[in-house]
Amino acid sequence: MTKAVRPMVGVVDYQAGNIQSIVNALDHLGAQARRVSIPEELRGLSHLVLPGVGAFGFCASRLRSSGLLDDLARWTLVDRLPLLGICVGMQLLADSSDELGHQTGLGWGGGRVRKLETDSRQIRVPHVGWNTVIFEEDFGEYRSGDSADFYFDHSYAYDAPTVAHRVAHCSHGRLFCAVIRRANVVAAQFHPEKSQSAGMQFLRSFLELRRDA
Amino acid sequence: MLKKRLIPKLLIKHRPMGRSVRPVLVTTRSFSDAQDVGDPISQAKIYEAQLADELAVLNIDGTPIAGDEVMLDLIERLAEETFMPLCVGGGVRTIEDFGTLLNRGADKVSINAAALASPQLIGDAAGRYGAQCVVVSIDFRRDEYSRWMVMRDHAALSGGRELLDWAREAVARGAGELLLCDADRDGSGGGLNWQAGQQVAAAVPVPVVLSGGCGRAEHFVEGFKLGGAEGVAAGTFFCFRDQNPMQTRAHIRNAGVPIRMET
Numbered sequence: 001m002t003k004a005v006r007p008m009v010g011v012v013d014y015q016a017g018n019i020q021s022i023v024n025a026l027d028h029l030g031a032q033a034r035r036v037s038i039p040e041e042l043r044g045l046s047h048l049v050l051p052g053v054g055a056f057g058f059c060a061s062r063l064r065s066s067g068l069l070d071d072l073a074r075w076t077l078v079d080r081l082p083l084l085g086i087c088v089g090m091q092l093l094a095d096s097s098d099e100l101g102h103q104t105g106l107g108w109g110g111g112r113v114r115k116l117e118t119d120s121r122q123i124r125v126p127h128v129g130w131n132t133v134i135f136e137e138d139f140g141e142y143r144s145g146d147s148a149d150f151y152f153d154h155s156y157a158y159d160a161p162t163v164a165h166r167v168a169h170c171s172h173g174r175l176f177c178a179v180i181r182r183a184n185v186v187a188a189q190f191h192p193e194k195s196q197s198a199g200m201q202f203l204r205s206f207l208e209l210r211r212d213a
Numbered sequence: 214m215l216k217k218r219l220i221p222k223l224l225i226k227h228r229p230m231g232r233s234v235r236p237v238l239v240t241t242r243s244f245s246d247a248q249d250v251g252d253p254i255s256q257a258k259i260y261e262a263q264l265a266d267e268l269a270v271l272n273i274d275g276t277p278i279a280g281d282e283v284m285l286d287l288i289e290r291l292a293e294e295t296f297m298p299l300c301v302g303g304g305v306r307t308i309e310d311f312g313t314l315l316n317r318g319a320d321k322v323s324i325n326a327a328a329l330a331s332p333q334l335i336g337d338a339a340g341r342y343g344a345q346c347v348v349v350s351i352d353f354r355r356d357e358y359s360r361w362m363v364m365r366d367h368a369a370l371s372g373g374r375e376l377l378d379w380a381r382e383a384v385a386r387g388a389g390e391l392l393l394c395d396a397d398r399d400g401s402g403g404g405l406n407w408q409a410g411q412q413v414a415a416a417v418p419v420p421v422v423l424s425g426g427c428g429r430a431e432h433f434v435e436g437f438k439l440g441g442a443e444g445v446a447a448g449t450f451f452c453f454r455d456q457n458p459m460q461t462r463a464h465i466r467n468a469g470v471p472i473r474m475e476t
Binding site: 017018019020021024025028053054055058088118121124125126127128129130131132149151153154155171172191193194195196199200 | 444
């Protein structure tokens, strides 16, 4: 940590997937990490992570019934504090997703989520495994042009859309956004908490974000 | 581009030790002759240091995972001490088991006997958790007519399912990945059944992981290049062999297979 103050990171626990691995990874980095399952637990935090494992519809409905949405909206849109969406957590931040018809996302990250297509027996879906992510912009410890392999496990992904929000891309059949950033909202399609040292570097880079003035 | 995966298998048995029960790492030969080889957590950390792309953790006692604190605690500790993808299977029976395992740190959950008994479970789990969390594990061997037949509870059912047929059905129902294991080759070191892999891989659009029989680095290459595998899982190979894992990776890479070479 370059700053004197240790980041206090909340991991939103809305009963949709593995919180512990992210808490573990953040602990490993020297941050203070804890679960957030009620609004009061947001107090005093400097960063927030929105994980997500599961089908979009299932996660969206769990998030809606978590009682946290209003406070998450305030954190993100009013207080403009750093928020990191991971995997389905990233997709929930989109404007919309094509999973099971057409579903509306929170819209905080913008963009559209579409299914990855197989076009041959070389491109299989779900996209599972380590793939190369190419950074197009500086982000934390990454410089534009850097690349790193991260672990992916998903069938849906952001279109490579509004270039303004695309920090890094990956390719599997088509180009898709691996990392997006819209001011204080960052999101990754891969699992940094499962991507060994590459993932740690990515999480460290997120932790370098401070409050958006 | 997407790299191929080397996936160490951790085969786990429950061992009573004094007043408690501990999870112990074993290797098998044709799914029997389990030999203790040590502590799963220590071995997992070694694998992680050796660049394992993913870990497959299988409760081979097959006892129901629900309420199995020995296994669940193991998964939680693995997720605490390593930062790599975990696929967990053995004794998974219900959709609640999926949730339990995913919450403890698994990224993917593998079902075998339960899927054969109630194929509906595949679609239910994929619907809630997404296909990417649902692995259908298929053990098979040749029957007396030389057909590849699916095994259930470590025995080939007479009049049972053919491998290709079940593989197609599992995927049609929502499986996001197939894990194939040739029972006759398990622990043999004689090479993967890449022929079976090739047929299954040609028949489904999801990733296929092959397992059973790796004895040399070249076997992995066969699995990837001839067998259409996205991943190769190996138990005995990584436990006992003198193979240096980085040399194995280098051999695979030199054969033209895209694979991670550094963290």
